[in-house]
Amino acid sequence: METATINNNFKSEEYFINMGPQHPATHGVLRLLLTIDGEIIKKVEPDLGYIHRSIEKMCENDSYQQIVHLTDRMDYLSSHINNEAVCLAVENALELEVPDRVKVIRTILDELTRISSHCLWWGVMGMDVGALTSYFYGFRDREMINDIFEETCGARLTMNYNIPGGLMHDIHPNFVRRVKEFITHFKTKIPEYDRLLTGNIIFQKRTKGVGILNKVDAISFGATGPVGRASGYSCDVRKYHPYSALDRVHFNEALHTDGDSYARYLVRIQEMWESISIIEQLIDYIPDGDHKVATNAVIKLPKGEYYQKVETARGELGVYIVSTGTKNPYRVKFRSPGLSNLSLLNHITVGGKIGDLVATMATIDIVVPDIDR
Amino acid sequence: MTNQELQDLITGWFTDPAAVKLEFTEEGSQFLNLSIHPDYLHELMYYLKLNRNTSFDYLFCLTGIDWGKELEVVYHLESTDYRHIMVVRSKIEDRENPEIESVQDIWATANFHEREAFDLFGIRFKNHPNLKRLFLSEDFEGYPLRKDFVDEKNMVVK
Amino acid sequence: MDIILSIHDWFLGLLPAQITGFTKMALIALTYLTLFAVLGLYLVLLERRVAAWFQLRIGPNRVGFQGLLQTMADALKLLSKELTGTVKADKFLYNLAPYFVIVTSLMALGIFPFTQNLQAYDINIGLFFLIAISSIGVIGVLLGGWSSNNKYALIGAMRSGVQTISYELSIGLSLLTMVLITGSLQLSEIIEVQKNGWLILQGHIPAVIAFMIYMIAGTAETNRAPFDMVEAESELGAGFHTEYSGMKFAYFFLAEFINMFIIAAIAATVFFGGWLSPFGITESIPWLGVFWFLLKTFILVFLMMWFRWTFPRLRVDQLLTLEWKYLLPINLANIVIMALIVWLGLTLQL
Structure with missing residues (x-):
């Protein structure tokens, strides 16, 4: 027998586990290759691409109106915000000033989208740490928002309500009443969320001090959204590069400094309150006017490059359009918040237990189609 | 810092800006654009992050672009202290074997974004610790986001 | 319990005393087995209804009255499934x-x-x-x-x-x-x-x-x-x-x-x-x-x-x-x- 094989007999092997692509905790078709030592995680390697549709390549053959549709399918929980990012980029390129009414409605819908996304996240967060009931509570409230969306634009998930130049249709006459009803309802429900999970001792034990990310690393890894803000990194695009009607509302950026899973949880809960506050400031003051400005049927952007940042529920989404002056973009790049947030998974979970990985992943709140695009 | 101040500061770092193909432009973009020869990119990036006045500590977008003859890598940088934004771009002329220095040691986020660019454009990032395909399988042939990529079965060209 | 005693007497009349003990044991075991298998099934149903109640749902209510036969159906399904x-x-x-x-x-x-x-x-x-x-x-x-x-x-x-x-x-x-x-x-x-x-x-x-x-x-x-x-x-x-x-x-x-x-x-x-x-x-x-x-x-x-x-x-x-x-x-x-x-x-x- 050769020496190498003899030595191998005494070597402890690395224990690999495939977490995903079909696994309850990976929230879609994400595959994590875990190297573990008993329960302790040695290495996490994400394997992506199970739902890669090459949206960026498809965009190169589509007109600007068509690109908006594709963005629904990236981060499907923030589809309205994704749509808006492309529309804003195109409008900026055309130097098109949309009516005030459009801006206000867009912002209200943005915040509703954010609440709905956070509701789903909250439900799934509970489920990931083993409290299945929270899932149904989150979905109950999300359902009300989906109903509002359905009445407004006919779709519940992939809205496609924004078009370059404004909105596809005007809002439904019931819109204001129903949003107000939802706000009244939801204000009594967040305390319920707190009672079920936030204050629970087991939940706190599971999340406090788990998956700690410090501020320097957060910036270096490009962590944005609640993940970055939980580490004390002030990165709210709505504050720094306000778009639509965000320049006329007051809200606080949810910031925590602990950087652990619990801080990320608290940031999202606080963001729901802030979103409510933004909607309340705007809902009574939707200006009259047109719901869109006319654009050419074929939109041709002037030669150049256009970049638009927006804050989705998961972080900073960037749309980078390179135009050569034709009806199709030359190159479109979507800077997805999920990819950057996922890239730090290995950094913050190594050394923890399998249970910690699941809790951390839940608070990073990944949406796989957003990462894969 | 305003764009002009940035431009002056960065130009001052080089004894011979023309030798490294350092060019600034604001044409056709809302940000200040800086282009540099790929060989000097890593060094420049290092200074851009560490210099107290520029302090570009946040790389928020890394894009590959296929310009036909050459490939370009575009880095969008922002400073979280000053909130100024700058775009650094670098054109690689060798299409067959495009190589550029990796910046993942400067910004950790570049790790995944460079893998994405490698995956879809075939740009090799030197000194990258784990340069593997990110989305596509290892045996995939070609680089789909290049303009000359053909796949008659799956691509619909309008 | 009177019924049990009468069964006991009936057995004694039917079979020799040595065998009775064994048969009784087998019968009791069979009764327990049946009873508790069914009990287990109904505990599953109870759990599902309780869970539904906690989770703002209705729970199984279609198979039989108020879903009482739901777990029976589930058990039949599991029995007929390929191993x-x-x-x-x-x-x-x-x-x-x-x-x-x-x-x-x-x-x-x-x-x-x-x-x-x-x-x-x-x-x-x-x-x-x-x-x-x-x-x-x-x-x-x-x-x-x-x-x-x-x-x-x-x-x-x-x-x-x-x-x-x-x-x-x-x-x-x-x-x-x-x-x-x-x-x-x-x-x-x-x-x-x-x-x-x-x-x-x-x-x-x-x-x-x-x-x-x-x-x-x-x-x-x-x-x-x-x-x-x-x-x-x-x-x-x-x-x-x-x-x-x-x-x-x-x-x-x-x-x-x-x-x-x-x-x-x-x-x-x-x-x-x-x-x-x-x-x-x-x-x-x-x-x-x-x-x-x-x-x-x-x-x-x-x-x-x-x-x-x-x-x-x-x-x-x-x-x-x-x-x-x-x-x-x-x-x-x-x-x-x-x-x-x-x-x-x-x-x-x-």
Whole structure:
């Protein structure tokens, strides 16, 4: 027998586990290759691409109106915000000033989208740490928002309500009443969320001090959204590069400094309150006017490059359009918040237990189609 | 810092800006654009992050672009202290074997974004610790986001 | 019970005395098997309805009146399903494991006194037998996880081993605390003692502490949330029974629910007077004891379901911390306090 094989007999092997692509905790078709030592995680390697549709390549053959549709399918929980990012980029390129009414409605819908996304996240967060009931509570409230969306634009998930130049249709006459009803309802429900999970001792034990990310690393890894803000990194695009009607509302950026899973949880809960506050400031003051400005049927952007940042529920989404002056973009790049947030998974979970990985992943709140695009 | 101040500061770092193909432009973009020869990119990036006045500590977008003859890598940088934004771009002329220095040691986020660019454009990032395909399988042939990529079965060209 | 006695007489008339004993045993076993398999199924239904109630849903209500036949239909489905398994599984152990689990939990049921004289076997080391038999069940889980040749199943099985070994201690010690009052391990005698007041009243403070520890450890023993580390679906998929399908899976599933019933039944017997009615209100009607016994048990079962649908899951190291650093020391101190109380005659007697 050769020496190498003899030595191998005494070597402890690395224990690999495939977490995903079909696994309850990976929230879609994400595959994590875990190297573990008993329960302790040695290495996490994400394997992506199970739902890669090459949206960026498809965009190169589509007109600007068509690109908006594709963005629904990236981060499907923030589809309205994704749509808006492309529309804003195109409008900026055309130097098109949309009516005030459009801006206000867009912002209200943005915040509703954010609440709905956070509701789903909250439900799934509970489920990931083993409290299945929270899932149904989150979905109950999300359902009300989906109903509002359905009445407004006919779709519940992939809205496609924004078009370059404004909105596809005007809002439904019931819109204001129903949003107000939802706000009244939801204000009594967040305390319920707190009672079920936030204050629970087991939940706190599971999340406090788990998956700690410090501020320097957060910036270096490009962590944005609640993940970055939980580490004390002030990165709210709505504050720094306000778009639509965000320049006329007051809200606080949810910031925590602990950087652990619990801080990320608290940031999202606080963001729901802030979103409510933004909607309340705007809902009574939707200006009259047109719901869109006319654009050419074929939109041709002037030669150049256009970049638009927006804050989705998961972080900073960037749309980078390179135009050569034709009806199709030359190159479109979507800077997805999920990819950057996922890239730090290995950094913050190594050394923890399998249970910690699941809790951390839940608070990073990944949406796989957003990462894969 | 305003764009002009940035431009002056960065130009001052080089004894011979023309030798490294350092060019600034604001044409056709809302940000200040800086282009540099790929060989000097890593060094420049290092200074851009560490210099107290520029302090570009946040790389928020890394894009590959296929310009036909050459490939370009575009880095969008922002400073979280000053909130100024700058775009650094670098054109690689060798299409067959495009190589550029990796910046993942400067910004950790570049790790995944460079893998994405490698995956879809075939740009090799030197000194990258784990340069593997990110989305596509290892045996995939070609680089789909290049303009000359053909796949008659799956691509619909309008 | 008159009916049982008349059956007994009828048998004696029919067969020689030596064979009667054996036939009786077989008949009783058959009755228990049928009854408790059905009970297990209805516990599943109860769990689903309770869960639905907690989760703002309706739950199964289509098959039969109010969904009463739902789990029957599910059981039929599981019976008719193909049994699949991994190629590299250790076939013998893989097939053996479910029986370990289901047989031990059914065995434990044999010694419960459902009412006066309605007890299959009144063994004099009743409590000890219960604790012992419930530890054997974990072997089935370990075997199942090990032999499936699946990494998730293996982790689940190892967790199960760790968990059960730890929480056995608490179960044993908290029951031992109560045995200090009763002075007997025989279940019928334990109930006899409680005619002067349920043990949770007799033993007052230490008994309440023992009960709380027992319920926590009991929940952990049955691998239910918040201690469902073994299955931990968001971490391990399905844990140790990942590779099981059809009826073999159903055995694990059924055993889980019967175990829950057992844990609740032990608590009802040891802490809440078993089949004794509160304040002896129905003492003159002995068969109502079954009702009281089941009522108490199901209230405790409901409590365990309440836990499951409210609490998040602990992490595996926190689970061990809870047991070894908190429950065990408290338990030991509690036994000493109980011993002192019994010694000084400070128990409450009605």
